[in-house]
Amino acid sequence: MTLFYAMQEGGILYLPSYSLTIVEDGQPSRVYVGELGPADEDPKGPEAFLKVLADYYGSNIFGVLMTTSWGAYEARDLDILDDLGLVYSSFRCDIDGDDRTFFRMRNGRWRSVDAIRPFAAFNEYFERNRRLFRLIEAKFAPRISRGIWEGTSAEVQLEPLLDEATISLGEYYDSPPAECDVCTIPLSDERYISDASLRGHGVWATMCGDCTVYHGAGIGWGTGQLYRKESDGRWLMVAGGGPQREEGVEQ
Numbered sequence: 001m002t003l004f005y006a007m008q009e010g011g012i013l014y015l016p017s018y019s020l021t022i023v024e025d026g027q028p029s030r031v032y033v034g035e036l037g038p039a040d041e042d043p044k045g046p047e048a049f050l051k052v053l054a055d056y057y058g059s060n061i062f063g064v065l066m067t068t069s070w071g072a073y074e075a076r077d078l079d080i081l082d083d084l085g086l087v088y089s090s091f092r093c094d095i096d097g098d099d100r101t102f103f104r105m106r107n108g109r110w111r112s113v114d115a116i117r118p119f120a121a122f123n124e125y126f127e128r129n130r131r132l133f134r135l136i137e138a139k140f141a142p143r144i145s146r147g148i149w150e151g152t153s154a155e156v157q158l159e160p161l162l163d164e165a166t167i168s169l170g171e172y173y174d175s176p177p178a179e180c181d182v183c184t185i186p187l188s189d190e191r192y193i194s195d196a197s198l199r200g201h202g203v204w205a206t207m208c209g210d211c212t213v214y215h216g217a218g219i220g221w222g223t224g225q226l227y228r229k230e231s232d233g234r235w236l237m238v239a240g241g242g243p244q245r246e247e248g249v250e251q
């Protein structure tokens with residue numbers, strides 16, 4: 001949730017951190033700061049998000065959202081940080097008049113480093129992993145409304161749309177793209193995907209189940225077609241079929 005909150009206005013202040021100022025003779029002489037930053041330089045993408053969702057929340061996005069009811073703290077936060085390539089670390093700034101000297105704690109020792117700007121480490125992680133942040137924004141932002149989280153799975157929301165007349169057409173989406181056009185997760189793991197108009201844009205996109213619900217203009221002739229993955233791995237059109245063809249289907 002921290003990664004989501006960090007993208008909201010003023011959200012950088014949601015980043016857990018600490019600072020401790022040592023004052024001697026009424027003057028600050030040293031500041032210690034703890035901050036969140038990258039553990040390594042490996043980029044993290046949608047697969048890292050999906051793995052965290054699967055490993056810690058049974059692939060149920062509601063499990064993540066529910067943590068916000070007790071401040072989004074998790075006993076497993078440190079493990080999740082590891083999996084997302086994040087780490088908390090401390091740096092120190094020694095103050096002598098106008099001089100500032102910086103040190104970072106690495107392997108249990110303070111090591112001299114160049115001047116450190118607050119939040120620069122997190123920004124570095126953000127810049128390297130923009131795709132991951134775009135995914136988190138696409139997944140979480142539409143599920144909050146006036147402080148209430150919507151945790152219903154996309155599948156549950158899409159199932160009532162299934163339409164026998166469309167299913168009986170036996171039409172398939174033969175070669176959809178590998179990834180959702182909106183949030184970029186792999187489509188191969190989805191139960192439902194759509195080829196539909198984007199809400200407020202008019203352009204069409206191939207979307208995962210979540211994005212179909214929260215970013216699509218709806219399923220119907222002229223706005224979008226819904227497809228379900230069948231046991232043979234093919235994508236069968238299950239809603240939004242054309243009206244001309246429906247007329248040809250005998251009841």
Ligand SMILES: [Zn+2]
Pocket residue numbers: 138180181182183184185207208209210211212
């Ligand atoms: Zn998506």
